[in-house]
Amino acid sequence: MAYKHWLSSCIKAITAFGSLYTDIELRELIPKALTFPSYGRLLVANRELEREISDVHNEIRLLKQAEIASKQSEIRYRAIVEDQAEVIARYLPDGTLTFFNQAFALYYGRSPEELIGSPDQPMILEADRQRVAEFVALISADHPVVIIENRVLLGDRVRWTKWHNRMIFDEQGCFLEFQSVGYDITDFKQIEETLFQEKELAQVTLQSIGDAVLTTDAFGKIQYLNPVAKSLLQCSEASAEGLLLEEVFGIVHETTREKVQNPIEQALQENRTVNLAKHTVLINQNNQEIAIQDSAAPIHNREGQIIGGVMVFRDVTQNREFSRQLSWQATHDALTGLANRQEFERQVKQALGLACSDYQVHALCYLDLDHFKIVNDTCGHVAGDELLRQITVLLQEKIRKTDILARLGGDEFGVLLSKCTLEQALLIANDLLSCVQKFRFVWQEQVFSIGISIGLVGIDTHSESVAEIISTADAACYTAKNWGRNRVYVAQTNDQERLQQREKMQWASRISQALENDWFCLYVQPIAAITSTAQNADDGDYYEVLLRLRDKQRNLVLPMTFIPAAERYDLMHLIDQWVIRTLFRNWTKVVGDKQSIYAINLSGSSINDDRFFDFLYQQFTLYSISPHCICFEITETVAIANLSKARQFIQSLQRMGCRFALDDFGVGMSSFAYLKSLPVDYLKIDGSFIRNIVKNPVDNAIVAAITHISSVMGIQTIAEFVENDAILERITALGIDYAQGYGIAAPRPLG
Incomplete structure (x- = not known):
């Protein structure tokens, strides 16, 4: 009876806490109670049972507290998640959604009933699904996070989304599900695409223009070379990147061979655009010399700070050679290679300036070939041209290195004798006269004797002007012709013959005016x-x-x-x-x-x-x-x-x-x-x-x-x-x- 009473008490106690036990636990507890053989043992068992029940009660109380805390944590988590602007979702390995926040539902425009338990694949643009699957496959315990950018289909619109995908594990390290946090990057992608197109356009432009372009960082180290720059420098972008510009861009003055300052370095130091000095030559990696023209400028960020430099340069070798040819042609006679009248007058002007400032003495000879017309008329202009070339060589051999021989037109020549007295000049003029007298011009078995008439004038502090000097020498030359040719006539002050010739020269000017007026x-x-x-x-x-x-x-x-x-x-x-x-x-x-x-x-x-x-x-x-x-x-x-x-x-x-x-x-x-x-x-x-x-x-x-x-x-x-x-x-x-x-x-x- 006592045993039954005890058992009944146990059952009531168990029933009283039934809500805390499961059926499995009751089935395990009752058989234990029925195995006690005696009351004493029942008392011991009762006390043990009471202790166990007390422990169970405490355990249940703790579980209840944990359950309440978990629910509160879930509420707080949901509140936090729902307040996020990012779209958040959890899904199983097969893609089935198990959780999402309100931002997710609003972003996709779907109801919870449509989303929970459904796969997420249809929302990913079909063209990106394979790529997304490949990225997801990379997630592992060692690499639990993968960032994926993909396009999603929202009705008839396509948007870009960036996802942070993470594996979620329990306390024992067992994989539970994936969690994805994403945000819309469509605007960013559009900006990125625009920037990419602009960059592509800039790249294509830089690669297609005829000028060489290179950029450096703020320290002058090369960052970019366009194809023309690579070709001129004879180096690749890979080999040049990170090098200081001066290591691949050596420039010197083409005449003095002195080193020229690096324009990028100067532009960065002085924070301004710098143009390369003229007559600059680039010596590239193959030791080729290329005449170049360039400009360099600093590159600034939004705050105005220098973040690098850019230099644009071009090969002007042909242009510079052409310019030299034009310059030479502008100052020289094409037939003889001598200085022309314009250059000769410039040299005379310079000599006159030295005569006035430094009291130097110079002399000028005006030479006119005798019988040149006979050669021209008899044998033609080709023969006349050859005669002028041979006379040029002949005269050059008889003058000093400091003297200037020029062709003034037709068969007329001029010689500027630098730092030469009139007496010395007369000796040189007679030497020129003698060598021309001895010269014989041979053309197609015909032999011609050529004479020369020379007018000589001194240049000193009393000389008035370049025009006066040349005019006086010309008049003296014409006087030499009138006196029988093949002679030297020295112009003197108040010389009647010379004055008459000068009058003729003045008439030449008046005739031109008369024709015009x-x-x-x-x-x-x-x-x-x-x-x-x-x-x-x-x-x-x-x-x-x-x-x-x-x-x-x-x-x-x-x-x-x-x-x-x-x-x-x-x-x-x-x-x-x-x-x-x-x-x-x-x-x-x-x-x-x-x-x-x-x-x-x-x-x-x-x-x-x-x-x-x-x-x-x-x-x-x-x-x-x-x-x-x-x-x-x-x-x-x-x-x-x-x-x-x-x-x-x-x-x-x-x-x-x-x-x-x-x-x-x-x-x-x-x-x-x-x-x-x-x-x-x-x-x-x-x-x-x-x-x-x-x-x-x-x-x-x-x-x-x-x-x-x-x-x-x-x-x-x-x-x-x-x-x-x-x-x-x-x-x-x-x-x-x-x-x-x-x-x-x-x-x-x-x-």
Whole structure:
């Protein structure tokens, strides 16, 4: 009975705490109680049971407390998680979601019922699923965290998300599930893509531009080289990266060979853009020398701090060589390689400055070859050019290293004798004269003797200007020519010969001004027919066009005052063109519908100018003037100087319809011989024979002979300087066709 009572008490006690025990625990406890054999033992067992029950009660109480703490921790965890802006989720290895926060649901726009227990794969963009799976497979106990960036599909939108994936283990280290914390990085990805595109664009631009570009850090160590920089430096980006720029970028001055400061270093030190000094040469890794031009600048961050430098440079070897060639061509003569007039004048100016400041004495020689034209006309310009080259070598051998030899134009040379007295200069000039005299020019089995005329002038503190010095030397040279050529003439103060030559030079300038300002004017003088055979029925009046010049005071200047200067300084062809243009322009006003002939004088320079024929054809076309009304006059001297050229010129214009007269006939020693080669229409007998024809029987005989031969050849004759009736009567008796002079009519202004 007692045993049953005890057992009943135990069952009640157990029942009282039933809520604390499981069925399994009751089944284990009751059999134990039923095994006690006696009451004493039951008491012992009862006490043991009571203790066990007390222990169980304490354990249950602790479990209850732990359960409450766990629930409170879960509530706090959920509160923390729900307050996070990041999306948070937990899922099993197969991808099934077991937990997510509100941010997760809002981000994906799904309800909890749709998400819990569902796989997360459909939310990952299909194109990224394989990559995500490969990353997840890398997670292990040794590497429990993997960061993954992937795209997710949110309705019809695609967003980028960055996930921190972590394995979660229990206290015993057993794997439970994965936890992922993510946030949207779409904006960042767009910025990243934009920056990437800009970087790509910058990279492509840097790689495609023709300039070399390199960048360094703030210490001048190389960080980047574009392909052009690699090519010029002859090194790869890998081998150069991290090196100081000066280790691969050695630059020196191309002339002095002195080392040039590194431009990047200077730009970083001075915090400004630096341009490389001119004449800089890069010596690359293969010891090649490359002329370069560059600029360097510091690179700043947003705070304005220097974080590096950039340098842009280019290969200017060809440009610099081309520039040197242009510079050389600008100061040198292409044919001889000597200094040209411009450079020579610069050197003379420098010498004059030293003469004035340091009281130095210099000298200048003006050289003009004699008989050069014979070589040119006989053998052609190729031979003339070769002669000039050989003369250049000859002269260079006779001057000092400090002296400057220049070609001033045509067959004229200049020598600047530095620090040389006039006496020393005269010795050098005579030496030059002697060597040229001994020289023989051979061309295609023809041998020519070449002389030279030299004008010498000193340069000292009394010298006025460069123009004055050269002008004086030129005038002295021309005086040497007038005195018989092949000699040296030293210019002296108040030298009458030199002053006359200087006057010619001044006339050259005045002629140019007259052409520009239209100071020239035209006169005409009638040429009268004095025989019945002098003209055809359809011919009208006959005039010679004469040139005059008005000075600043409007006074008339006769041609012989300025024509020699115009011939000396090669201005006659310009004067000829002015005469033709002016006559043709005023043709309608002056001539009208009359059938008249106008004779125009032509110089030798116009006849020898191949472009003159085109000019003349253009004028005839422009003003619709009949060539039959124009007669061109050339002097016998001009015609004889280049007989073949004169004959060709006359025949070309005669084919157009123009007429020709040979002026000043009879002055030459072989006039009749040359006359057979020139198909002229008129022969103008030189006035020196006409003026004294009445009193001088020799002049009368010469004129009679010319008239007879001209008649036989079918050439009509014109007598100049018919001053009175006696002369007119005599020439009429001799059968001359035309008369011109003050005894016929004085010149009058055209129009």
